[in-house]
Amino acid sequence: MPAHLLASSLMSTHALTLTNVRIWDGISDDYLEADAISIADGRIKAVGEVSKPGRYTRDMSGLTLLPGLIDAHVHMCLDPDILSAEGQSKGAHKDTTTAIAERAAAMVRAGITTARDLGGGEWLELALRDRIRSGELPGPRLLCSGQPVTSPRGHCHFWGGEASSLDEAIAVIARQIDHDVDLIKVMATGGNLTVGSDPVLAQFDLETLTAIVEEAKRHGRPIAAHCHGTAGITNASRAGVDTIEHCSWRGPDGTGTDFDPDTAARIAERGLWVSPTINSGWKRLMGREDFEPKVRDNYRRMREAGVRLIASTDAGIPNVYHDQLAAALPIFAHYADLSPVETLRAATSDCALALGLQDTTGAVKPGLEADLLVVEGDPLTDLDVLTRPVAVFARGTAVC
Ligand SMILES: [Zn+2]
Numbered sequence: 520m521p522a523h524l525l526a527s528s529l530m531s532t533h534a535l536t537l538t539n540v541r542i543w544d545g546i547s548d549d550y551l552e553a554d555a556i557s558i559a560d561g562r563i564k565a566v567g568e569v570s571k572p573g574r575y576t577r578d579m580s581g582l583t584l585l586p587g588l589i590d591a592h593v594h595m596c597l598d599p600d601i602l603s604a605e606g607q608s609k610g611a612h613k614d615t616t617t618a619i620a621e622r623a624a625a626m627v628r629a630g631i632t633t634a635r636d637l638g639g640g641e642w643l644e645l646a647l648r649d650r651i652r653s654g655e656l657p658g659p660r661l662l663c664s665g666q667p668v669t670s671p672r673g674h675c676h677f678w679g680g681e682a683s684s685l686d687e688a689i690a691v692i693a694r695q696i697d698h699d700v701d702l703i704k705v706m707a708t709g710g711n712l713t714v715g716s717d718p719v720l721a722q723f724d725l726e727t728l729t730a731i732v733e734e735a736k737r738h739g740r741p742i743a744a745h746c747h748g749t750a751g752i753t754n755a756s757r758a759g760v761d762t763i764e765h766c767s768w769r770g771p772d773g774t775g776t777d778f779d780p781d782t783a784a785r786i787a788e789r790g791l792w793v794s795p796t797i798n799s800g801w802k803r804l805m806g807r808e809d810f811e812p813k814v815r816d817n818y819r820r821m822r823e824a825g826v827r828l829i830a831s832t833d834a835g836i837p838n839v840y841h842d843q844l845a846a847a848l849p850i851f852a853h854y855a856d857l858s859p860v861e862t863l864r865a866a867t868s869d870c871a872l873a874l875g876l877q878d879t880t881g882a883v884k885p886g887l888e889a890d891l892l893v894v895e896g897d898p899l900t901d902l903d904v905l906t907r908p909v910a911v912f913a914r915g916t917a918v919c
Contacts, residue, residue: 534559535915536569540579543899545586545867545882548860550899556584558889561915565885582909585863585898586882587632587659587890589870590832590844591794592743592764595619595647595661596639597835619647622841623658628919629842630908632890633871633880634834635702636663637743637764640678642698657918660890662874664704664743665695668731670722674710674745688723688731696738703735705760707744708751712836718747719769721754729758741875743794749777756785762829762873766793768817775813778820787825792873797851798832798839805853818855828855829873830866845905852902859902889915 536557541550544566553567596615626634636644648661666680668691673681680695682688692703707728709716716722723731728744735742744755747767755763763786770777786793795818804810822828830851834841844866852862871881880890891912896904911918 534564534575536576537579537584537893538569538576540893541583542566542883543583543585543863544884545864545871550583551883556883556891558891558912558915561888563883563885563887563889566883579893579910582893582895583898583904584883584891584893586867586880587892587911587913588630588844588866588905589633589635589830589874589876589881590626590631590659590834590866591635591762591829591870591874592637592796592831592833593634593841594638594833594835595622595634595636595644595841596641599835599838599840602837615641615643616646619643620650620656620658623647623651623656623661625842626844627657627659627911627913628908629845630892630894630905630911631659631842631844632892632911632913633660633662633874633876634841635743635831635874636661637704637745638664638667638675638678640666642666645698645700654916657913657916659913660876660880660888662701662876664702665698665700666691667704667706667745668692669706672715673722674706674708674713674716674718676713676716685727685730688727689734692731692734692738696740700740702740702761703731703738703742705731705742705744707746707755707760708748710745710747718767719750719771719773720748721750723754725754725757728754732758732760749779749782752786753779753782756782756789756791759789760791762792762794764794764831765796765833766821774809775817778817780820780824783821783824783826786821787827790827792829792869793821793826794829794831794873795851795855796831796833797847797854798834799843799846799850800839801847801850801854805850811854815854815856822855827869827873828857828865829870830862845902845908848905849902859899862902863898 555569651658741761744760746752868881893910
């Protein structure tokens, strides 16, 4: 084992106490009264009730601690420097196993302690997940879907999950289960990346999509649905997927002009989560008259309907880098009109809840795994401070 990994894994085996630190727990409106936290065996042991400082105590005066960040939508195996789907599918990049390990290390150093991978073709991200889990490699806790279920030549068909019938969709799901995926991903509409697929159109009818959701549930797996067009969003809300990715309300003209209040009400009522994949690339769209007003209006109307949002970036698509969640959060806040604390919940406790990880991570609470981010400054008023982590702990191990 390399020396730096050995050193950090040794640290995780000892009880560690952090003192004189300002704490946001991932849930509350404001900072806690407590100013100390102790970690043992990878978990948060106590918050505030820390007895006398021991050998493994770090004074964190002037610093602020919060839960590690969660990105609900990434693709470990996509290379953001490759601009076409064709280039990706040809594998015109360096050795993928090496590249994804480097991406994972960069992510966790940037404070991302959990990420959900929503699609790849060869299950390499699952092998990475297991190597991170065992402590062999640094990286975020990963939840992985493997190959998404898609229609023939449909969105991301090059990953191998094409299904022209329900039976074929069931076979695609079975193949993912055999590879021990954490969840199932379905492409409910076409997408931008795939030439020949139409983001506006539904790829499966309601009956088929409902049966796909039931099949995922039968295997005890949650299901995420990629949806741009309103027809696909409506199908996904009726079929009862767990998370709706993108949720762009695209109408016949291809833009987000087709918000449907009944569907938004159904999403809220059924407790489904929307993962809007607003990344730092959206910064350049700010102020564009043909984009920003309608997009912001869609988020306002979703939130008024009671729809809950989680932070996600779609990292891996062109020019969206895997370690850039923190940079995306102020932009997400802008478009969705969220306060810093609402944005932070969407990237910590709410995201953990949406991913079924609320008993594992997403908050600074005794018993949870010690996924912690330490920054200078005041993240509850200034999200930009998250881009400069001073320390990160992943499952109790100091990674930087
Ligand atoms: Zn994606």
